[in-house]
Amino acid sequence: MRLIIFGPPGAGKGTQAGLLEERHGITQISTGDILREAMAQETELGQKAKSYIDAGELVPDALVRDLAEQAIADEGHDDFMLDGYPRTDQQAEWLTEFLASNETPLDGVLSMKVPDDVLVRRLSRRRVHEETGETYHLDHDPPPEDVDPDLIVQRSDDEPETIQNRLDVYREETALLATYYEERDLLVPVDGTGGIEEVFGRIEEALDALER
Template identity: 50%
Template sequence: MRLALFGPPGAGKGTQAKRLATAHDLAHLSTGDLFRAAIRDESDLGVRVASLLSAGELVPDDTTNAVVADRLETLGDQGFVLDGFPRTVAQAEWLMGHLAGAGKSLDAVVSLRVPEEDLVQRLSRRRTDAETGAIYHLDFNPPPSDLPPGRLVHRSDDQPEAIRHRLSVYERDTAPVEATLRAHVRYFEVDGTGALEDVQGRIEDAIAQDHGLAGI
């Protein structure tokens, strides 16, 4: 099973990608994780990515694609769930071509849908440990009781107005990517609200319908 999971900031795609990967022995491919691994390994790609990020620049499509290609090569025939990739139309087109070259394809694209105000509420309740970088949620994943309150930071990009801007940018930039994939891959919109188990169940029900993928 090869999936791509979409969703705006706060929709829970990272959490759901990890749950699906654990439940069904899929590799979880997050570009953020892949970048950090490449940097940690000090590979040529990692050095290139590190220099870009340290300069505050976006990682270009060809470099991102190369990092993803390296990881896909290590998977062999193991299935995967993509989280945060592809982010551009060029990346989407590269991904489909790369998989086709290996005689493979994406089985499904799942887009998590959550009302904007719910997303603002979710993200605005996040807090970051200034010392460790750990991220907590005041409602769903509260910080340890012994953590000094002064270490918890409400980041500027988790303020309501900043969140709304991020959401508008996501919709602007992601809509054409989803449209590109939708023209070639089975595409499902799934309600991303409610308990984690309920959302995961909806995802599995969606990709299993009339597609012979029950139980993936």
């Protein structure tokens, strides 16, 4: 299957995409990961991206497009799930054209739906070890008892007010994208509340419906 998954920060899309890769062989293509890997390996595209980042500039859309298209091609244009791309309706149009040129259109776009109050709670409960950088979650993965609690801190971007600002920006950026795919009958809302397996079950039901 050829899919996109998107959702606000804290919606769990990375976790769910990982499960789909593990259990169904649908490769997660995260443009953020691809960008970091390309820079680490000093590929031609990675070096171009690094030049912008070192200059304090945003990586141009066209370069991110090239990275995404190469990753899709590496998967034989099938059995992939895009995470982090597209982010705008222009990028969505580019992707549509690219897949159409290879006769491999999208099967669906999974849109993770989680209320803001749940997202704020999820993200605001994250903590980080000040010295090691290890991440914990007070509800699901608390720090071990032998760790000095004074070293467990909350990052500034995990404070409730900052999280709400991030959510507002996300919705502004993705509103047109959701409309784009809804108009093409590709948007599939998925309730992202509840446990990991519960949410994954809903995703599997959505995929079964797409295959019919």
